[in-house]
Amino acid sequence: MAERKIRVLVAKPGLDGHDRGAKIIAASLRDAGMEVIYTGLHQTPEKIAATALQEDVDVVALSILSGAHMTLFPRVQKLIEQNGMEDVLITGGGIIPPEDVETLREMGIGRLFGPGTETGLHTSGAGSRSTGRTKTPDGGFVAHADPGR
């Protein structure tokens, strides 16, 4: 079974310029053996979906600290689905209240990581996957790196 590296698009939608977290996440996912593409700042949802398609990613990780997460997550999700990429895991982090995390989870968004998250939580054991589904029941992408899959 051909192994290929997990491909992650780390994206900054909206107007906020806080990229400390996005860059740390991008660097630690790369160090954990994933292929990481970072979009840079101020991306529209349309541009993020187009990049996801073009780069054929498995995961889209959005970093949002502007309070616009309830607008931006669903928008990106819809555009990615319209591209026929239903299997792509949409995850992310930022300043997102727990109630909103729950609402977004119900809408099919993966786990969201808030302040104080250790980067090891994201990457432990991950780095490559065999073929198949990317999403896991808990919306994380720790489990699917299980080499037995």
Added chain:
Amino acid sequence: MSHVTDTDAPATPELRREVERRRRELQELEARLALWEEAAARAPVRDDSDFTTVSGQPIRALYTPRDTADDDYLRDIGLPGEYPFTRGPYATMYRTRLWTKRLFSGFATAEETNERYKFLLERGTTGLSVAFDFPTLMGYDSDDPLSEGEVGKCGVAISSLADMETLFDGIPLDRVSVSMTINGPAAMLFCFLLVAAERQGVPFEKVRGTIQNDILKEYQAQHAWIYPPKPALKIITDIFEWSSRKAPLFNTISISGYHIREAGATAVEELAFTLKNGFTYVEEGAARGLDVDDFAPRLSFFWDVHNDFFEEIAKFRAGRRIWARHMRDVYGAKRPESWRLRTHAQTAGVTLTAQQPHNNIVRVAYQGLAAVLGGTQSLHTNAMDETLALPTEHAVRIALRTQQILAFETGVPSTIDPLAGSYFVESLTDELERQAEDVFAEIDELGGVVAGIESGYFQARIAHSARRFQDELEAGRRVIVGVNSFCEDGEREIDILRIDESAAEKQGRRLAELRARRDPAAVDRTLAALTAAAEGDDNLMTPMLDAVRAYATLGEIRGALESVYGRFQEPVGF
């Protein structure tokens, strides 16, 4: 006098004897210290700290006169209000006037924020500080498609003069000073404020306050830019030139280390990058032909106050000394007001934890104490919930009370620069100055600040330091209470402020009404004149004020200049 150098031959026999006595004292100290160090080396050492600052600066167990032996008191430390201003920018500091208690706030629409400002003024805040939402920070109107989801979320939405008039309704702009955290579109928001004052009957020369207007650190760290560096610097220089004649009480820039530090920089990087940015603005003004003494007195600074108590105090002190030395000796400024670094400070938002948020009150109190011991001129203390959302009134009140307790109960402001003469603090102040000078040399080698921005030097260095800190945290080499040690199970314990979409709807209606009400011919005419001024390289302030008076919106003014200047393209990397 505690410190005398022996580099020059002393002029009198008394001085020669004094120098000889000091030399003997130091020799004796060396011998005693050697014994002490031997004994200390045998003592057990705690394993929960590596005894470096939060920036990675090694700290020794003990500092003595040996560490400050090279300091010359009058040359390096001096008196407050005198060159090189190490002890403070003003002669009598907090004995004459306490720092301004200035809380950064803004949310939803101008109406709601106006109410918050009145709430703060009634409770003893002494200056206002406007937090804008992201669309405003980026120069977009609230009804721009790119603004969707962000209107009023992280600050107040201001799209035109009409919003600014509402924001300061009932707040006299000749008596309350207003600080505005605005950079890319600083000129536009400055013009909104000036004309709002004009409509209150307050002439420009009586308007007091500050615009942040520090675009260089936007490219380096905070990222709310519009135009590329060269036209952006031109607009800033226009503001310096215009204001030195028309609005002389206004601080035309707040050269900011805050965002550089929050993005992950070390204390030395914050200090050095910020001061180097400041020198760059001075060079731009000089290149325009302005006399440095005409605009330098209105330059002000803005430091972060991080967790490492003494490092922060030393940073404030070193910053004043470096600025004074360069302004006098490199840029030839003659007025002491041009040498004097005045600063605002804000406790470090990045140190607040989502876990056990009440602990943040304590962090903020220590950081506020460091800022005051560092000699700040104004202070924002963060509210405990600011890592979760914009603060509630309850949290803001505690943040303000924290400053009042510091000002009136601790006795700290009673004497000036009380840590001067501490072997440790003086030595750390010297060390930070030395390291900052090394960074200046490195930036010069790259071709200066703009070249460093274009090549991504600053961005890469900041990201590297951020990563180092995160790695140290996760490896357990840094303890953050509630995050990687002393953790508690359970959910968040406090209520947070939520901003709904009604701000966006309200702003949409207000803008539609404004566009219907104003004189479209006047808007078109003044915007065309502004574009023409940009093409002709004229000072933009006068045509921009005309466009603002005609109620041209923020987005329209941004667009009128973007057609000439284009947009900044970020070098992307991580």
